[in-house]
Amino acid sequence: MSIFNGDIVTELRGQIGFITLNRPRALNALSLGMVRDLTVALQAWAADPAVLGVAIRGSNKEGVFGAFCAGGDIRFLHQAATTGDADLEAFFTEEYALNHLIHCYPKPYIAFMDGIVMGGGMGISQGGSVRIVTERTKMAMPETNIGLFPDVGGGYFLSRCPGRVGEWLALTGDTIGAGDAIAFGLADHFLSAERQAALWETLASQRWADGAALQAWLGQQFEAAPAPATGADVRAWVDRFFALADAKAMVQALETDSADWARHTGATLRKRSPLMLEVVLEQVRRARGQTLADDLRMERDLVHRCFHLRPGQSETVEGIRALAIDKDHSPRWNPSRVEDVPAALVAEFFSSPWAADQHPLRELA
Structure with missing residues (x-):
């Protein structure tokens, strides 16, 4: 049938x-x-x-x-x-x-x-x-290309990759x-x-x-x-750079390293939304200690914030515009540099807009 x-x-x-x-x-x-x-x-x-x-x-x-x-x-x-x-x-x-x-x-x-x-x-x-x-x-979680984060449980399954592979794939969107x-x-x-x-x-x-x-x-x-x-050399670089404390430290360390892989990766991160780099790093690291259901609830909070936290200034709407609508590939990120991302703004993404008993995914076990 x-x-x-x-x-x-x-x-x-x-x-x-x-x-x-x-x-x-x-x-x-x-x-x-x-x-x-x-x-x-x-x-x-x-x-x-x-x-x-x-x-x-x-x-x-x-x-x-x-x-x-x-x-x-x-x-x-x-x-x-x-x-x-x-x-x-x-x-x-x-x-x-x-x-x-x-x-x-x-x-x-x-x-x-x-x-x-x-x-x-x-x-x-x-x-x-x-x-x-x-x-x-050709596998990837390329959401940072559009000012989003690796959702659909991405925090859960990427955080369980070996070493710091999860951070690397989440922040860069690289294809494997x-x-x-x-x-x-x-x-x-x-x-x-x-x-x-x-x-x-x-x-x-x-x-x-x-x-x-x-x-x-x-x-x-x-x-x-x-x-x-x-290869083993890249894995060593991944575990070294993507274990750093924040995205700003990662970008700066990658850019100043002598290895071609490091400089190329640093250049990739510079193209991503600086705000969402810090949000994604926090997402993956929180997810390591979460159940799948809790990760999905966190991601539901995050995606609501992506579209509604700053009215008229959604990184995701701007990223999609640049990639798929106008296709100018020149997103106007705000802030424009990872060095200028306020920690308080990142923290707002992780505050749920719903009480626990009103969460849209409250029934997930």
Whole structure:
């Protein structure tokens, strides 16, 4: 049985519920409707004893696979923020609840993370029990490019990367491939891109006694992981520079170091919103000691502050304008230098606008 519901295709074949993200022209960027459709499908399959597991993939202009999900629909976010659309708040509340559902899913959740896996695409894959990457995987949490922070549980899963990798990926938005994703704990298995279709079809035709048998069978289907592209020298630099006390100290230390990697990374950070660099660093470090639910509640507070803390001066609205609307790639950050970010302004992002019993994600356990 197949259900074609616009940008989401759901199918129940054999014992597996299959999901194909079907918005290829937008690189499967998530809309509010897609978030709602995913939630409905996953809740129904979780309650159905005939369904042993779920598999999810993306599609591209030539067909299936090749692109997983580039994130949330940032054009929608810009339009909603500038017009006062209430769906802006609904989008983040429902997206984060979906992320939590996936992390806590009671059955094997198999994410085919082929091609672009960024932002919201990480949110609907990182909670999976089987996270598959290919030689085409391009993984990142690039939210600082648009004056946002790595949300969708990014604080939780990035903070659990080894060493200071979480801070590095969160602040720079740098892209990694399959080998690094596995080494950093952001993926579980490697599979050649050409073998994905066969595994997908086998999932539809094979039979298992229960979800545990399915999970065990899956563990035998994969190939040796490629070596990480991030060498020992870079890891040493990451752990050295991204352990510093604040983003200002990081930028200044990177800029004055003699290594090409350090200077290049310092130049990257100079392009990001100075305010959000400090916010993101605080986010990741707080998340290390939080549960997933508490992290998502913190991120819900943060995203509300991103759009509403300074009326008319949202770093996120300005970042999206520069990247995707006007495309001048010249965001006017305020303040313009990391040296000028007031600590009090950063602290305001972490004050919740809701009482605990009124929080939109209060029911997350």
